[in-house]
Amino acid sequence: MSYSDVVLLLTVPTIVGLIVMTIYGFWDVITGKEYYVDEEILGHEVVE
Amino acid sequence: MNGVLAGIVIYLIILMAIGAWAKRYTRTEAEYFIGGRKVHVLAATLSDKASDFSGWLMLGYPGQAFSKGLGAFWAGIGCFFGTLADYIFIGPRLRIYAGKFKAITVPDYLEARLRDDTKLIRILGAIIILVFMTAYVSAQFTAGGKALSEVFKIDVSTGIIITMVVVLIYVLVGGFFAVVWTDVIQALFMISALILSAVIAISALGSLENAVSIIESVDPNKVHPFHGAVGLSALIFAIGYASWIVGYLGQPHIITRYMSVDDPRKLRRPGIFISGIWTAIVLICAFLSGFVGFALAQKGLVSVDDPEKIIPAIAVAFMPSWLAGFIIAGILAAIMSTADSQLLVASSAISRDLIHKVGGVELSQKWMVNIGRVFVVILSLIACYYALSGSKLVYAMVATAWGGLAVGFGPIVTLSLWWKRVTKWGGIVGMAYGLISEIVLEAVIYGWEFNPKAPGVFGAIGAVLNGVPVFFVNFFITMFVIVVVSLVTKPPKDIVELHEKLFIKVAREKSQAEHVSDFLRK
Numbered sequence: 001m002s003y004s005d006v007v008l009l010l011t012v013p014t015i016v017g018l019i020v021m022t023i024y025g026f027w028d029v030i031t032g033k034e035y036y037v038d039e040e041i042l043g044h045e046v047v048e
Numbered sequence: 049m050n051g052v053l054a055g056i057v058i059y060l061i062i063l064m065a066i067g068a069w070a071k072r073y074t075r076t077e078a079e080y081f082i083g084g085r086k087v088h089v090l091a092a093t094l095s096d097k098a099s100d101f102s103g104w105l106m107l108g109y110p111g112q113a114f115s116k117g118l119g120a121f122w123a124g125i126g127c128f129f130g131t132l133a134d135y136i137f138i139g140p141r142l143r144i145y146a147g148k149f150k151a152i153t154v155p156d157y158l159e160a161r162l163r164d165d166t167k168l169i170r171i172l173g174a175i176i177i178l179v180f181m182t183a184y185v186s187a188q189f190t191a192g193g194k195a196l197s198e199v200f201k202i203d204v205s206t207g208i209i210i211t212m213v214v215v216l217i218y219v220l221v222g223g224f225f226a227v228v229w230t231d232v233i234q235a236l237f238m239i240s241a242l243i244l245s246a247v248i249a250i251s252a253l254g255s256l257e258n259a260v261s262i263i264e265s266v267d268p269n270k271v272h273p274f275h276g277a278v279g280l281s282a283l284i285f286a287i288g289y290a291s292w293i294v295g296y297l298g299q300p301h302i303i304t305r306y307m308s309v310d311d312p313r314k315l316r317r318p319g320i321f322i323s324g325i326w327t328a329i330v331l332i333c334a335f336l337s338g339f340v341g342f343a344l345a346q347k348g349l350v351s352v353d354d355p356e357k358i359i360p361a362i363a364v365a366f367m368p369s370w371l372a373g374f375i376i377a378g379i380l381a382a383i384m385s386t387a388d389s390q391l392l393v394a395s396s397a398i399s400r401d402l403i404h405k406v407g408g409v410e411l412s413q414k415w416m417v418n419i420g421r422v423f424v425v426i427l428s429l430i431a432c433y434y435a436l437s438g439s440k441l442v443y444a445m446v447a448t449a450w451g452g453l454a455v456g457f458g459p460i461v462t463l464s465l466w467w468k469r470v471t472k473w474g475g476i477v478g479m480a481y482g483l484i485s486e487i488v489l490e491a492v493i494y495g496w497e498f499n500p501k502a503p504g505v506f507g508a509i510g511a512v513l514n515g516v517p518v519f520f521v522n523f524f525i526t527m528f529v530i531v532v533v534s535l536v537t538k539p540p541k542d543i544v545e546l547h548e549k550l551f552i553k554v555a556r557e558k559s560q561a562e563h564v565s566d567f568l569r570k
Contacts, residue, residue, distance in 0.1 A: 002268075003260045006118055007116065009273050011261065013125045014332065018324070020132055021305065021320050024122065025321055027316070028316060030554050033553035033556055034313060034554065035553060036468060042085070042145040042310070043147030044085055045084030047079065
C-alpha cells in the first residue's frame with residue numbers, strides 16, 4: 001500500500017500537469033486563434 | 049579530489065567564456081538588462097527555471113525529503129504548478145505589454161501599464177526588489193561558500209568570496225545574454241546531476257519498492273502522503289507546501305525572462321513544454337535523491353551529518369571523483385544561476401528605475417550600461433559583506449524574501465495583466481501594503497507560517513491558521529486591497545481601451561511545418 005502511495009503521489013500530479021501543459025500549449029491550435037503580434041509588440045531592440 | 053577540482057575548474061571556465069562572448073550584446077540598457085527582447089525561447093525558458101531554483105533544489109528540498117519523507121513532495125507539486133501558472137497567467141501577456149511599452153524592468157512595465165505619473169510605483173517596486181533581492185543574493189553567496197568549503201575543505205568565507213567573484217565577472221562583462229546562456233548550461237548541469245543522483249541512489253537499493261519498505265519500517269509517517277496527518281490537518285499540511293504556486297506570480301528575476309523572449313507566442317509553445325518538463329524531472333529526481341537517501345543512510349551505505357548534504361553524500365559514496373565533481377558543479381550551478389539573475393535585477397532597480405527614470409539622469413546608452421555595471425559591483429560587495437557577517441537582519445530578510453516579492457509584485461502584476469479596471473492607486477496602495485505587511489508579519493510577528501505563539505490578537509489568528517504560510521494568505525489580502533482601491537478610483541480611458549485592444553485574439557497563422565504538411569496532402 002505504501003509503495004503505491006508513493007507512486008501515486010509522484011505520478012498523478014505530474015500527469016495532471018502534463019495534461020494542463022498540453023491543453024494550454026496547443027490552445028491556439030484547438031481554438032484557431034492567437035494573440036495579435038506585430039513588429040511594435042515584438043519590440044526587438046535594434047542597435048545601429 | 050583532483051578529479052573534482054578539474055571538473056569544477058572546467059565548469060567555471062565555460063561560464064567565463066560565455067560571459068566574454070556575450071559582451072558584444074551589452075550596447076544598450078535594453079540589451080544589458082533584458083537581452084534586447086530577442087532572447088531565444090530555449091535560453092529564456094531554461095534560464096527562467098535555472099534562476100528560479102537555487103541551492104534549495106540540490107540541498108534544501110532533498111533535505112526535506114530526507115527528513116519529512118513523502119509529504120515533502122507537496123513542495124514539488126507547488127513548484128511544478130507554480131511554473132505552469134507563470135506561463136498561463138503571466139508570460140505571454142507580460143511579454144506583449146513589455147514590447148508595446150518598451151519596458152525593461154517590472155517597475156517599468158507597471159508604471160506604463162497603470163499610467164503612474166507620481167513615480168511611486170517605480171520607487172516602491174525598486175525598494176521591494178532592493179530589500180529582498182540583495183538579501184537573496186547574499187543567501188546564494190553563503191550557499192556557494194558552504195558548498196565549496198565542504199568539497200575543498202576551505203574556509204566558508206573564502207568559498208563565499210570565490211562564488212561572488214565568479215558570478216560578478218560574467219554578469220559584469222556579459223549582462224543579460226551572459227546570464228541566460230550560462231543559465232542554460234547550468235540548467236543542463238542541474239538536470240543531469242539530479243537524474244544521475246536519483247538513479248544511483250535507487251540502484252544501490254535494487255528498487256524504489258525496497259527503499260519504501262526500509263523507510264516504512266523506520267517511520268511509517270515518512271511514506272504517508274500527509275506525514276501522518278488526516279482531515280483538516282492534512283489539508284493544511286498540503287497547503288503549507290503547495291502554497292508556493294502563488295509565489296511564482298511575482299518573482300521579478302523569473303518573470304523578467306518572459307519579457308526578454310523574442311516572440312510572446314513562443315512562450316505558449318514550446319516555452320511551457322521546455323520549462324514544465326525540465327521542472328517535473330528535476331523535482332522528482334531531487335525528491336527521490338533525498339527520500340531514497342534516507343533509506344541508504346539507514347542501511348549505512350551513506351553517512352550524513354546534515355540531511356541537506358544528502359546529494360553530495362551520495363556522490364562521494366557511489367561515484368568516481370570526476371563524476372562527484374560533476375554533481376558538485378550541479379550544486380554550484382543551481383546557486384550561481386539564481387545569484388546572477390537576482391544580481392542583475394537588483395542592479396536594474398537602481399540604475400534603470402531610480403537613477404535613470406526617477407532621477408531623470410539621461411546619459412548615452414553606453415554610460416547607462418556602465419552605471420548598471422557599477423551597481424552590479426556595489427550590490428555584489430554588499431551581498432558578500434552580508435554573507436560574510438551573517439547578520440541576523442539579513443537572515444530575517446532572506447526568510448521573508450520569497451513571500452515579500454510574491455506579495456509585493458504578484459497581485460498587482462497578475463491583476464494588471466487580466467483586469468482592465470485596475471488603477472495606479474490600487475497598485476500603489478497594494479504594493480505599499482504588500483511591502484510593509486510582509487516585513488511586519490513575517491520578519492517580526494510570525495515567521496514563515498502562522499502559529500499561535502505570536503502576541504495578542506495575532507496569536508488568536510495564528511491558532512486558526514496554524515501551519516499556513518503567511519505570504520499565501522497575505523497574497524489574497526493584497527489582491528483584495530488592490531481590487532477595492534481600484535473600484536473606488538478610475539483608470540484613464542485610453543489605458544482601458546489599449547488593454548482591450550491588445551488582447552483581442554486573431555486567426556492563427558499556420559507554421560511553416562503546417563504549410564508543408566498541407567502542401568504534401570494536396
